[in-house]
Amino acid sequence: MQDELESRHYRVHSPLQAQLLMDRAWLRLLDVFTPEARGMADAARVLGVTTEWLFKRVRRLERAGLLNVHEIRPRAGRAVRLYRAASDTFFVPFSLVPPETVGRHNRAQHLELFETAIGRAFRRAPFDQHGWGFVTARAPSGDVFFRIIREDGVRWADLGEAAPVMVSGWHLLHLSPGDARDLQGELRALHERYAGRAGEIPFLLGIFLTDTSNVPGLEHARDDSHG
Known part of the structure; x- marks a missing residue:
């Protein structure tokens, strides 16, 4: 079962990797390099940012081992580095990220x-x-x-x-x-x-539902369902 899991997902081992992957902003950035490799300019165009802004962030993902140089293409002047995420999906164990903080x-x-x-x-x-x-x-x-x-x-x-x-x-x-x-x-x-729909306007949707029966803070709330 463990071998099957690791064959499907990259198993994260460091707290830094876990920290970056638990941040949706970093995860969305990394996803641009998944599943195909991209150069810095191409990725910046997709994200709608400057290459200067992206450069430091790519370097941080690379140092963390989440992003790798997939290919170096010769070009007149400076060669173009194509980066690809270390995996299409990542598994972050709760031993690195406590469940209550996810x-x-x-x-x-x-x-x-x-x-x-x-x-x-x-x-x-x-x-x-x-x-x-x-x-x-x-x-x-x-x-x-x-x-x-x-x-x-x-x-x-x-x-x-x-x-x-x-x-x-x-x-x-x-x-x-x-x-x-x-x-x-x-x-x-x-x-x-x-x-799955592709519209032109971005909307932010949040869905939250959890059992609060043993969580302090709502003791004053009325419950007329049995009255």
Whole structure:
């Protein structure tokens, strides 16, 4: 089983490799050199960055053993180095990355990006007009939340195509184990349904669902499901 795993994935052995692979920004950069080898200029074009910006990062991936020189092509002047990722996929054992920290950096990084994008949306039409705000509301489960609304009762979601495309909010749900697994499956299927599409506008989607029954911090939340 171990031999089969290593034949399919490159098994990471160093904390530095694990650290880089757990950062989606570095992973996306490395993915440009997967599965085909690319020169620095070609990779910079794909990423939409300068070769100067990319140079130091390629060197760091190379020193970490995640990126290798695949081929050197002679050229008048300086030879062109083609780089390729050490593997198409990597296996990072929990002995290098504690399970509770997996994704923590990326969630924080992407949440900051998400909040910046949401902030910009609220500074543009229609929210730059007078009368918009939020109203407190209560879900059937007893959880409370905020709803974006205009003073005359119009919700931003009621604006149709004039409303920005965004979904934001944390929701406390009280579910049976079966319902929780059904929801998990539906969320995964929803993501997969759209993940393969190629549109012109990048959207950031976050999907979060976890059991918080033994995690401090939500003790005050109401549970009306048995009342």
